[in-house]
Amino acid sequence: MLNQTREEELIKLCRDMIKTESISGNEKKMADLVKENMCANGFDEVIIDKYGSVIGHIAGEKSGKKILFDAHIDTVGVDRSEWNYDPFGAEIEDGKIYGRGSSDMKGSLAAMIQAANDFKEDTNKNFKGDIYISAPVHEECFEGVAAREISKKTKPDYVIIGEPSSLNIMRGQRGRAEIVLETKGESAHSASPEVGKNAVYSMVNLIKKIRNINLKEHSILGKGILELTDIISSPYPGSSIVPNHCRATFDRRTLVGESRDSILEQIQEIIEEAKKEDNELQAEVYYSEGFEDCWTGNKIRAERFFPAWLYEENNEFIQRIYSTVNNTEITSEISHYSFCTNGSHYAGEKDIPTLGFGPSDAHLAHVKDEYIEIEQLKKGYVGYYKIIEELLV
Numbered sequence: 188m189l190n191q192t193r194e195e196e197l198i199k200l201c202r203d204m205i206k207t208e209s210i211s212g213n214e215k216k217m218a219d220l221v222k223e224n225m226c227a228n229g230f231d232e233v234i235i236d237k238y239g240s241v242i243g244h245i246a247g248e249k250s251g252k253k254i255l256f257d258a259h260i261d262t263v264g265v266d267r268s269e270w271n272y273d274p275f276g277a278e279i280e281d282g283k284i285y286g287r288g289s290s291d292m293k294g295s296l297a298a299m300i301q302a303a304n305d306f307k308e309d310t311n312k313n314f315k316g317d318i319y320i321s322a323p324v325h326e327e328c329f330e331g332v333a334a335r336e337i338s339k340k341t342k343p344d345y346v347i348i349g350e351p352s353s354l355n356i357m358r359g360q361r362g363r364a365e366i367v368l369e370t371k372g373e374s375a376h377s378a379s380p381e382v383g384k385n386a387v388y389s390m391v392n393l394i395k396k397i398r399n400i401n402l403k404e405h406s407i408l409g410k411g412i413l414e415l416t417d418i419i420s421s422p423y424p425g426s427s428i429v430p431n432h433c434r435a436t437f438d439r440r441t442l443v444g445e446s447r448d449s450i451l452e453q454i455q456e457i458i459e460e461a462k463k464e465d466n467e468l469q470a471e472v473y474y475s476e477g478f479e480d481c482w483t484g485n486k487i488r489a490e491r492f493f494p495a496w497l498y499e500e501n502n503e504f505i506q507r508i509y510s511t512v513n514n515t516e517i518t519s520e521i522s523h524y525s526f527c528t529n530g531s532h533y534a535g536e537k538d539i540p541t542l543g544f545g546p547s548d549a550h551l552a553h554v555k556d557e558y559i560e561i562e563q564l565k566k567g568y569v570g571y572y573k574i575i576e577e578l579l580v
Contacts, residue, residue: 188572189565193305197568198284198561200224201297202277204260205286211261214239214324215482218260221296221322228304234340238333239483241322242340243300245307247579251316254578255343256303256571257334257529258296258545259326262288269555283558291552294559295349295545295567296322302571316579319343323529325487328479330363331532332489338537345504345578346533346541347571350524351552354517354566356509357543359497360524361408362441362531364450364474367434368393371469374422374431383429387420389461389468390433394418396457397437405442407497407523412440436475443495447474450492493527494535504540511577512544512570519570525549544570 189197209217218241225233225243232244241260265274265287272278272285279285284294303318319341323333348357370390375383394415402411416438420430439450454472462468474490481487498505500521512519524530524543534541546567547559 188305188309189568193301194565197297197301197564200301201289201294201559201564202284204293204297205277205284205289206275208275209260209262209288210264211325211327212480213482214260218322218324218482221260221300224300225320229307235483236336236340237483237485238336238481238487239324240333240337242337243320245303245312245318247314247316248312249315251314251579252344253317253319253341254345254347254575255319255321255337255341256299256347256349257321257323257337257533258292258299258349259324259529260293260296260322261324261327262291263327263553266555271556279561282561284561284564285556285558287557289557289559290351290547291557292349292351292545294547294564295351298546298564298567299349299571302568303575306572306575310580314579318575318579324481325479326529329477329487329489330493330527331529331536332487334529334532338533338539343533343539346530346539347574348528348530348533348541348543349545350528350543351545351547351549352522352524352543353548354512354544354546354563354570355520355522356505356512357522357524358500358502358505359408359443359534360495360526360528360530362445362495362535363491363493363527364439364441365491366437366439366451366454366472367475368437368454368472369470370433372429372431375429377427377429380429383431384467385429386433387430389465389470390418390435393457393461393470394435396461397454400453400457403442403445408442408495411442411445412438414438441495443497445495447492447494493531496530496534496541497523498542505542507577508542508544508574511573515569515573517566517570544574
C-alpha cells in the first residue's frame with residue numbers, strides 16, 4: 188500500500204495541485220494537471236466534460252460495482268496580504284502543507300488519485316468493477332450542478348465525497364437554497380407619497396411575517412435556517428422618489444423532508460395572507476438562478492436549490508465503510524457535514540448511496556493560511572485504498 192516512494196509521490200502531487208491556482212471559473216491549469224497525471228499513470232480513460240470537470244476511469248478485469256470518488260478542483264479566492272505563507276507556494280512546515288485548497292480539497296483529490304493508481308498496480312487490475320475519480324469545477328458556486336454531468340457519464344453505484352471530515356464518515360448534510368422575494372409598487376414624488384405605493388413598506392411588512400415562520404428542527408441536522416442576506420430598492424439611489432420595486436434575498440438551510448415546492452409554499456402562504464390585508468399588494472417569491480462562465484467557454488447555469496440528504500446510522504453502506512476505515516490505523520466516527528456538498532446531487536437528487544470521507548478539518552477551508560497535515564493526507568490515502576478494496580475485491 189503506502190511505502191516511502193508512494194508517500195513522496197502523494198506529497199508531491201498534493202503540492203503540485205496547491206501550486207496550481209484554480210479559483211472557480213479558472214480551473215484549466217488544474218484540470219490539465221489532473222488529466223496529465225491520470226494519463227501518465229495509465230488510467231483507462233480520462234475525459235474533460237463540457238464544464239471543464241475531469242473524470243478518470245480505471246476498469247477492473249471483472250464486472251462489478253462502480254465507485255466514484257469526488258473532489259472538486261475549484262477554490263475560493265485569496266487576499267495575499269492576509270497570508271503569512273504564499274497561498275500557492277505549498278510550503279511545508281511542522282508537518283503541514285500550506286496553501287489555498289490544501290484542505291478544500293486538493294489533499295483529498297491527490298489521495299484519491301494516488302490510492303486508485305496504487306490499487307491498480309497492486310492488483311494488476313484483477314478486481315471486480317470500476318473506479319472513477321471526478322474532479323468537478325464550480326463546486327464553490329453551485330454544489331452538485333457540475334456533478335450532474337459526472338453522474339450521467341459514470342452512473343456510479345457508490346459515491347465517496349472527499350470534503351474534509353477529519354477522517355470521519357459523514358452520512359448527510361443540510362441543503363441550501365437562495366430565495367428571492369420581490370415587491371412592486373408605484374413611483375411618486377416623495378413630497379406626495381400618497382399618490383404612489385412604496386414597495387419597501389410592502390417588503391418590510393412581509394419580512395416581519397416571514398420572521399415568524401416556524402422552521403423545522405431535525406434531531407441530527409439541527410435547525411432549518413431562513414436568514415435575510417440582502418435587500419435593495421429601486422430606483423437606487425432614490426432621490427425624492429418613492430421606490431416602485433424592492434428585492435430581498437434569503438439564505439435557506441433546508442432539512443430532509445423539505446422539498447423544493449414546500450419551502451416556497453411557506454412564503455407564498457404569507458403573501459396570500461398579506462393580500463387579505465392589502466389587496467393592492469404585488470409580491471412574488473422564487474429561487475434565484477446563478478450564471479457562471481466555465482473555463483471551457485460554456486456557461487454553467489442553475490437554480491440555487493440544493494437538497495438535504497441523510498442516511499440512518501445503521502445504513503448498510505455507512506456501516507460497511509465505517510468498519511472498513513476503522514480496521515486501519517484510522518479512528519473514525521459517524522457524523523454529518525455542517526455545509527453543502529456535491530452530495531446534494533448524488534444522494535439528494537439521484538439517491539445514489541453516498542458518504543463523505545476526507546482528510547483534514549472542515550474549519551480549515553476558506554481561511555487564511557489554510558493547510559493540511561501530512562499525516563492526515565497519508566491516512567486519507569489509506570482510507571480510500573481500503574474503501575476500494577472493500578467494495579471492489
